[in-house]
Amino acid sequence: MGLSNNPIQHPPYFRTWQQKLQAGxxxxxxDLMIGCLITISILLTFIELAxxxxxxxxxxxxxxxxxxxxxxxxxxxxxxxxxxxxxxFWRNYWLDLLAVFPxxxxxxxxxxxxxxxxxRIVRLLHIxxxxxxxxxxxxxxxxxxxxxxxxLLIATLIVGSIAVLGFERDHNxxxxxxxxxxxxxxxxLFSGEPIPEPLRSFGGRMITVLLMLMHMxxxxxxxxxxxxxxxxxxRNENALMELEQLTGHTIxxxxxxxxxxxxxxxxxxxxxxxxxxxxxAFVDDEHTIIEPDLKPNVLFLKDDFTKVTVLEKAGIxxxxxxxxxxxxxxxxxxxxxxxxxxxxxxxxxxMNPDVYTCAELINREYSSHLALGRVNAYVVSxxxxxxxxxxxxxxxxLMGVFTELLTYEGGxxxxxxxxxxxxxxxxxxxxxxxxxxxxxxxxxxVDQGQGQFQVNPQQxxxxxxxxxxxxxxxNLQL
Numbered sequence: 001m002g003l004s005n006n007p008i009q010h011p012p013y014f015r016t017w018q019q020k021l022q023a024g025x026x027x028x029x030x031d032l033m034i035g036c037l038i039t040i041s042i043l044l045t046f047i048e049l050a051x052x053x054x055x056x057x058x059x060x061x062x063x064x065x066x067x068x069x070x071x072x073x074x075x076x077x078x079x080x081x082x083x084x085x086x087x088x089f090w091r092n093y094w095l096d097l098l099a100v101f102p103x104x105x106x107x108x109x110x111x112x113x114x115x116x117x118x119x120r121i122v123r124l125l126h127i128x129x130x131x132x133x134x135x136x137x138x139x140x141x142x143x144x145x146x147x148x149x150x151x152l153l154i155a156t157l158i159v160g161s162i163a164v165l166g167f168e169r170d171h172n173x174x175x176x177x178x179x180x181x182x183x184x185x186x187x188x189l190f191s192g193e194p195i196p197e198p199l200r201s202f203g204g205r206m207i208t209v210l211l212m213l214m215h216m217x218x219x220x221x222x223x224x225x226x227x228x229x230x231x232x233x234x235r236n237e238n239a240l241m242e243l244e245q246l247t248g249h250t251i252x253x254x255x256x257x258x259x260x261x262x263x264x265x266x267x268x269x270x271x272x273x274x275x276x277x278x279x280x281a282f283v284d285d286e287h288t289i290i291e292p293d294l295k296p297n298v299l300f301l302k303d304d305f306t307k308v309t310v311l312e313k314a315g316i317x318x319x320x321x322x323x324x325x326x327x328x329x330x331x332x333x334x335x336x337x338x339x340x341x342x343x344x345x346x347x348x349x350x351m352n353p354d355v356y357t358c359a360e361l362i363n364r365e366y367s368s369h370l371a372l373g374r375v376n377a378y379v380v381s382x383x384x385x386x387x388x389x390x391x392x393x394x395x396x397x398l399m400g401v402f403t404e405l406l407t408y409e410g411g412x413x414x415x416x417x418x419x420x421x422x423x424x425x426x427x428x429x430x431x432x433x434x435x436x437x438x439x440x441x442x443x444x445x446v447d448q449g450q451g452q453f454q455v456n457p458q459q460x461x462x463x464x465x466x467x468x469x470x471x472x473x474x475n476l477q478l
Contacts, residue, residue, distance in 0.1 A: 022082040025075075031127050034075070038124045041068045045117045046162055066103060069117065073100045095119050118159045125151055149222055153189075156214045160185040160207055167203035175199070189215050246276055246299075247318040253305035253344050254325035255281035258360075262323060263298060268408035278314045280305035282329070306343045311351060322348045324359045326381065334362045342366060346373040405471065412471050416447065419466045428460040431468070441472035 024030065044065045076096055083089040090097075099120045128151065161182040168175035174197075175181050187195035188211040199205050250266065252259050263277055280301045303310040305324070316322065324344045326337040338361055345359040346369070359370055359378040370378050392399045404411035423431055428443070435441045445455040447467035454460060462468075470476075 018082045021078060025079060025082070035124055035127045037068055037071060038120045041065060041072075041117050042121055042124075042158075044068075046158065065117065069100050069103050072096065072120075073103060076100065095122055118162060121155045121159060125155065149218065152214070152218060152221075156189060156211070156218075157182065157185050160189070160211050160214075163207045164199065164204055167201045167207065168199055171200045172204070175204075185211060188212060189218075192216070244315070246278065246315050248320045249276040249278060249315065249318070250321040250323065251311075251314050251316060251319050251348075252277060252279045252323045252325070253281070254327045255279055255283050255300075256325060256329075259325055265408050267297065275320075278319075280310060280314055281327075306340050306347070308347060308351070311344075311348060316348055316355065317352045319352065319355050322355050322357045324348070324357070326360045326362050338362055338366045342369045342373075345370055345375045345378075349373055349375055412473050414469065415441075415472055415475050416467050416469055417476055419462050419464065419468060421464070423462055424464050426462055428457050428462075431462065435468075435470060439472060439476050441470045441476060443468055443470045445469035 044061055048061055048065070076093060079093065080086070080089055099117050101116050161178060161184075164175060164184055165178055165181040168181070175184065184195070184199075188208055192212050192215040194208045194212075199208055252262060259279065259281075263279075266275060266277060274297070276297055276299065278299050278301060280303060282302055282304075283300060301310065301314055303313075305311065305327075322345075324341050326334075327340055328334065328337045332340075341359050341361060345357050348355055348357050350373075353374075357375045357377070359375055361367060361370070361378055361380050362382060364380045364383055367378055367380065388402065392402070405414060407413075426434075428446070432443045435443050445453055445468075446457065446460060446462070447453055447469060448463075449465055449467075453469075
């Protein structure tokens with residue numbers, strides 16, 4: 001139940017004492033200490049309410065509990081002092097304020113309210129959930145929903161049993177021990193009604209109502225979680241069956257805004273309009289991150305694209321193209337993202353030397369690994385973006401030309417076509433004129449194979465294995 005707003009970052013020597021205090025209250029070590037104190041407080045309250053304890057020992061436990069509650073009160077005061085929004089503070093910490101209310105027992109307040117300390121378990125759950133979300137993705141994706149259900153179930157049983165015992169011990173001889181209160185909580189929680197009989201005190205009846213409400217809540221959450229799991233399982237099985245039938249498809253490793261642009265370009269290009277695309281990435285719901293008109297040709301495989309078994313599932317041995325994007329999700333550094341790209345590219349080439357592999361790097365110094373692994377092409381994203389910005393700045397209005405040439409959604413585009421037998425032996429200038437006059441296409445470069453290109457050569461004679469790079473409004477039908 002921590003504050004969600006982040007303080008403005010200042011150099012340490014310029015921070016005020018309020019900013020330093022706020023930063024300290026948001027440190028992981030602070031949450032760890034609070035979690036430990038909450039656990040101790042709950043255990044002490046459990047012992048006080050559940051077991052008969054001699055008066056001297058009871059006073060000792062009560063003093064320790066009051067001391068811990070005092071620490072929580074000090075912490076809440078400090079959070080209130082440094083809170084940028086007081087309204088948000090009250091909204092986030094009202095349960096914690098309720099939990100320190102037993103401190104006022106010395107004013108004559110009923111000692112039975114010490115069970116209010118148990119509401120701190122809600123904050124403990126918030127801390128656990130927050131730090132569970134920072135675990136490695138492979139661990140976090142196992143059963144987070146089931147973990148939450150289990151935490152709610154345990155918290156409900158413990159709090160309900162102790163509260164029932166505290167309210168009913170002096171009014172109901174059938175609720176004199178913790179075991180009886182515990183089994184009453186279990187029956188009420190799972191059956192949705194008080195079993196074997198309703199409680200007698202007003203507080204006990206309110207706890208029974210809360211247990212029945214939790215029965216409905218947990219039932220709905222559990223049913224929804226299982227249903228979602230089964231639907232996801234069936235959808236994944238259907239997707240795997242479809243993957244086994246694919247051939248000549250394109251695999252995209254990683255998913256972000258660039259991946260959606262790639263899918264759109266494949267859809268806009270004539271020769272790849274119907275080509276299926278398999279995306280390997282951890283995405284929560286692809287339906288929220290892909291345009292509806294792009295869905296029919298896209299299959300999602302939710303897994304790690306660096307695994308051999310996952311690439312095998314995606315049909316890498318039957319694929320025509322493999323595009324690997326830099327994956328900086330989940331807090332990965334640029335170095336980690338490039339390492340994953342290199343690993344996936346080399347694995348794909350090893351599994352299928354005929355697949356055309358395109359990789360995205362962030363740092364050029366790692367490109368030698370791709371060259372040694374004979375990866376077909378790579379793009380240094382930050383570097384090429386800088387080149388483009390420099391050209392646009394030096395040649396005003398050039399961005400419109402780049403935009404038209406680099407997208408298939410309209411205008412002229414780049415095309416690569418083979419040299420016809422009758423063109424072998426002709427010069428670059430001869431073919432330049434013929435292509436312009438016959439097809440309204442502009443010849444700009446020659447692909448000699450093995451990564452060798454000649455752009456706008458002054459003198460060149462075409463050979464049988466050459467490929468021509470040209471600009472045209474549509475793909476030439478030769």
